Amino acid sequence: xxxxxxxxxxxxxxxxxxxxxxxxxxxxxxxxxxxxxxxxxxxxxxxxxxxxxxxxxxxxxxxxxxxxxxxxxxxxxxxxxxxxxxxxxxxxxxxxxxxxxxxxxxxxxxxxxxxxxxxxxxxxxxxxxxxxxxxxxxxxxxxxxxxxxxxxxxxxxxxxxxxxxxxxxxxxxxxxxxxxxxxxxxxxxxxxxxxxxxxxxxxxxxxxxxxxxxxxxxxxxxxxxxxxxxxxxxxxxxxxxxxxxxxxxxxxxxxxxxxxxxxxxxxxxxxxxxxxxxxxxxxxxxxxxxxxxxxxxxxxxxxxxxxxxxxxxxxxxxxxxxxxxxxxxx
Numbered sequence: 001x002x003x004x005x006x007x008x009x010x011x012x013x014x015x016x017x018x019x020x021x022x023x024x025x026x027x028x029x030x031x032x033x034x035x036x037x038x039x040x041x042x043x044x045x046x047x048x049x050x051x052x053x054x055x056x057x058x059x060x061x062x063x064x065x066x067x068x069x070x071x072x073x074x075x076x077x078x079x080x081x082x083x084x085x086x087x088x089x090x091x092x093x094x095x096x097x098x099x100x101x102x103x104x105x106x107x108x109x110x111x112x113x114x115x116x117x118x119x120x121x122x123x124x125x126x127x128x129x130x131x132x133x134x135x136x137x138x139x140x141x142x143x144x145x146x147x148x149x150x151x152x153x154x155x156x157x158x159x160x161x162x163x164x165x166x167x168x169x170x171x172x173x174x175x176x177x178x179x180x181x182x183x184x185x186x187x188x189x190x191x192x193x194x195x196x197x198x199x200x201x202x203x204x205x206x207x208x209x210x211x212x213x214x215x216x217x218x219x220x221x222x223x224x225x226x227x228x229x230x231x232x233x234x235x236x237x238x239x240x241x242x243x244x245x246x247x248x249x250x251x252x253x254x255x256x257x258x259x260x261x262x263x264x265x266x267x268x269x270x271x272x273x274x275x276x277x278x279x280x281x282x283x284x285x286x287x288x289x290x291x292x293x294x295x296x297x298x299x300x301x302x303x304x305x306x307x308x309x310x311x312x313x314x315x316x317x318x319x320x321x322x323x324x325x326x327x328x329x330x
Contacts, residue, residue: 009084017234190322219285252295
């Protein structure tokens with residue numbers, strides 16, 4: 001009998017990689033996606049369909065418990081990957097922040113609670129993976145962070161992810177559920193949304209190569225992140241779900257790289273070394289320069305035999321080449 005998996009946020013970057021991995025392993029893949037699909041989600045959906053990745057999609061309001069319970073009761077999935085989340089931009093206005101705060105509460109906390117309780121009462125054997133974030137540590141003084149580092153956050157997004165992670169721990173401890181917190185540090189890929197700086201750079205560099213653009217505008221080039229390859233992180237979540245006992249795992253490279261480094265590698269992918277001629281700096285686009293977060297993934301390396309497949313420079317090159325390939329087919 002085929003294993004069944006349910007993925008929330010299935011047409012997001014992470015959800016699509018998990019779906020692709022599971023489909024290739026013979027799973028019956030079910031997905032929940034927020035409608036209407038965003039432009040990037042439409043792009044990912046089309047790619048999966050073109051490549052024969054069969055996903056059975058469901059309409060389900062995760063913030064509505066009765067909807068979640070009905071779906072879980074009907075599917076009784078062997079595995080559930082909760083990857084859907086509302087993100088937060090530090091550039092939002094005060095009015096936007098209030099709206100986003102409400103969405104974070106509904107989509108990141110209430111949805112997590114509904115999903116966990118529905119699985120607890122109707123499909124307790126389901127193995128669950130929750131996607132966490134490095135921003136759960138964005139106020140810590142400890143570096144690098146590992147699974148023993150206490151959550152400490154100064155952001156409303158980080159707070160919502162901490163709440164979801166603590167709910168996961170609660171259901172694991174109190175109800176014996178197989179619930180894993182996969183704490184994902186920044187991870188990029190050709191499927192990244194256009195809202196993120198790495199994809200913005202990749203697309204602009206590709207357009208410069210094709211002659212359809214001559215410059216790009218960026219904010220702070222000195223911002224540094226622990227950046228990895230999203231497909232590797234999807235594989236890490238799958239490996240975590242296969243363990244006999246659930247736990248918390250950090251997935252990170254342990255390396256810090258700046259936006260400027262990514263920019264340099266992206267231009268190098270098109271044979272350009274003197275990239276500064278093509279880049280304009282706009283200080284109004286710069287976000288607050290936070291303390292860089294660097295993860296220690298030794299636990300995942302040792303217990304899951306998890307590994308990276310791309311270096312930072314290879315990741316930048318892959319993203320640029322993916323855009324060039326996509327544009328050449330239009």
